[in-house]
Amino acid sequence: MSKAVPKSEFDLGWKDIEPGCVVSQPGNAAQYRCGDWRSIRPVWDHEKCIKCGVCFIYCPDAAIHKNEQGYFEADLYYCKGCGICVQECITGCIKMVEEGE
Amino acid sequence: MGKRIGIENSIAAADAIKMANVDVVAAYPITPQTHIVEHLAELVANGELDAEFIPVESEHSAMSVCCGSVAAGARTFTCTSAQGLALMNEIVFIAASMRLPMLMILANRSLSGPLSIWNDHTDVMSVRDCGWIQVFADNGQELFDHVFFAYRVAEDRNVSIPVMINIDGFIVTHMIEAVEYWDEEQVKRYLPDFKPVSVLHPDHPVTMGAFGMPGIFSEAKKNQNEALIASKPHIMKAWDEMAQVIGRKYAPVETYKLEGAETAFLTMGSFSETASIAIDRLREQGRPVGQIKLRLWRPFPFDELREAVKGVKNLIVIDRAISYGGPGGPVASEIRGALYGEPRMPAVANFLCGFAGRDVTPDDFLKMYAKTEELVKSGKTIKEEDYILYGIRE
Numbered sequence: 471m472s473k474a475v476p477k478s479e480f481d482l483g484w485k486d487i488e489p490g491c492v493v494s495q496p497g498n499a500a501q502y503r504c505g506d507w508r509s510i511r512p513v514w515d516h517e518k519c520i521k522c523g524v525c526f527i528y529c530p531d532a533a534i535h536k537n538e539q540g541y542f543e544a545d546l547y548y549c550k551g552c553g554i555c556v557q558e559c560i561t562g563c564i565k566m567v568e569e570g571e
Numbered sequence: 572m573g574k575r576i577g578i579e580n581s582i583a584a585a586d587a588i589k590m591a592n593v594d595v596v597a598a599y600p601i602t603p604q605t606h607i608v609e610h611l612a613e614l615v616a617n618g619e620l621d622a623e624f625i626p627v628e629s630e631h632s633a634m635s636v637c638c639g640s641v642a643a644g645a646r647t648f649t650c651t652s653a654q655g656l657a658l659m660n661e662i663v664f665i666a667a668s669m670r671l672p673m674l675m676i677l678a679n680r681s682l683s684g685p686l687s688i689w690n691d692h693t694d695v696m697s698v699r700d701c702g703w704i705q706v707f708a709d710n711g712q713e714l715f716d717h718v719f720f721a722y723r724v725a726e727d728r729n730v731s732i733p734v735m736i737n738i739d740g741f742i743v744t745h746m747i748e749a750v751e752y753w754d755e756e757q758v759k760r761y762l763p764d765f766k767p768v769s770v771l772h773p774d775h776p777v778t779m780g781a782f783g784m785p786g787i788f789s790e791a792k793k794n795q796n797e798a799l800i801a802s803k804p805h806i807m808k809a810w811d812e813m814a815q816v817i818g819r820k821y822a823p824v825e826t827y828k829l830e831g832a833e834t835a836f837l838t839m840g841s842f843s844e845t846a847s848i849a850i851d852r853l854r855e856q857g858r859p860v861g862q863i864k865l866r867l868w869r870p871f872p873f874d875e876l877r878e879a880v881k882g883v884k885n886l887i888v889i890d891r892a893i894s895y896g897g898p899g900g901p902v903a904s905e906i907r908g909a910l911y912g913e914p915r916m917p918a919v920a921n922f923l924c925g926f927a928g929r930d931v932t933p934d935d936f937l938k939m940y941a942k943t944e945e946l947v948k949s950g951k952t953i954k955e956e957d958y959i960l961y962g963i964r965e
């Protein structure tokens with residue numbers, strides 16, 4: 471019998487925590503908003519992008535996905551702003567910009 | 572009913588642990604805990620106890636092994652004193668926060684320095700806030716009985732919190748006393764098999780000891796605190812049911828000759844028995860003196876303490892530890908805190924004594940009583956003498 475899908479840590483009240491903070495349900499990493507750590511975010515220049523998907527392959531958090539036009543973009547719920555996509559991009563089409571700019 | 576035999580208390584405690592049928596013992600030798608663990612090693616070596624005896628390389632490893640073995644669903648025991656407790660300190664806190672039910676007997680010994688191997692309560696007071704259920708046993712029989720109590724409470728699925736039994740090193744551990752053993756039927760009736768709330772098993776994977784970011788940490792602490800507070804009725808039930816099995820009734824706060832007492836000693840551990848001799852003498856002289864014994868240290872028994880001190884004008888709290896530069900002994904601080912704002916709060920005199928094996932005899936308790944009377948008569952509030960280090964040479 472499966473329990474309800476685990477909530478984000480920000481939705482959990484103290485009574486929702488299992489004894490000893492045991493995590494008994496799998497798949498919790500998907501609920502974890504590591505995007506909060508980010509101070510810079512990746513921005514794609516579609517003029518230069520060749521839609522090769524190297525950024526998608528190298529992203530350590532699987533935060534990059536393909537949109538309907540076939541371009542790649544980051545899911546800012548997960549993107550920590552590590553910049554590995556910028557390092558690996560073949561055409562140099564990705565830039566990191568300060569959050570808030 | 573089992574046999575009543577003359578035996579060293581440490582050996583009796585080890586026999587109780589054997590009768591509780593532990594699966595894992597992980598401990599590192601340290602005086603004055605040694606006889607308990609040595610006897611368990613013998614019992615395992617000669618085949619009387621079917622358990623894993625893990626002779627670890629340090630106390631830090633001992634507590635780490637205990638966490639692992641409880642997580643795997645094994646009934647687990649460890650035992651230490653003073654510096655050993657200090658070395659295992661970080662894992663002691665983790666065991667409680669991970670709600671891993673186990674038993675530790677802490678043979679109370681002074682934390683160095685100066686280097687000492689003798690008894691006081693500085694070790695247990697250093698882990699006051701570790702989150703374990705903490706009880707004090709005054710003698711060998713209480714120690715023996717509380718081994719079964721500890722596993723019963725710790726492993727209760729409504730509790731799932733480790734239990735620490737405090738016992739005065741040497742003064743109780745190395746004493747030969749008459750101890751009434753439980754028989755197998757009584758143990759079976761009182762202590763069910765261990766069925767952990769969560770267990771590590773490849774067929775049902777879970778995550779234990781996960782990271783807690785600021786977004787969840789405070790909720791986790793509230794959860795842990797509420798669990799410790801909520802263990803109280805299960806602790807009471809375990810004592811009630813023990814009384815039905817063996818006829819001895821324990822309580823979070825116990826009293827002796829307290830009826831009509833204007834002054835009461837508040838003691839923990841083996842001091843309780845010594846002080847009661849002084850109280851007998853004072854009562855013979857017609858002095859209205861009684862005694863309050865604090866057995867349950869965590870969760871703190873607020874209601875029982877407040878009930879016990881009703882009608883008491885002067886409370887003499889004996890501490891066996893010091894809080895350097897602080898407001899007195901740790902026990903007195905808590906007693907004052909627990910009673911603050913009560914309508915008829917007794918004046919609290921605080922004597923710190925018995926450090927690192929210094930004998931405190933019934934005569935010493937008489938002197939502490941006399942000093943308290945003197946303070947009361949002098950019109951000084953006891954508050955002015957926040958605490959007195961008793962018996963110190965100038």
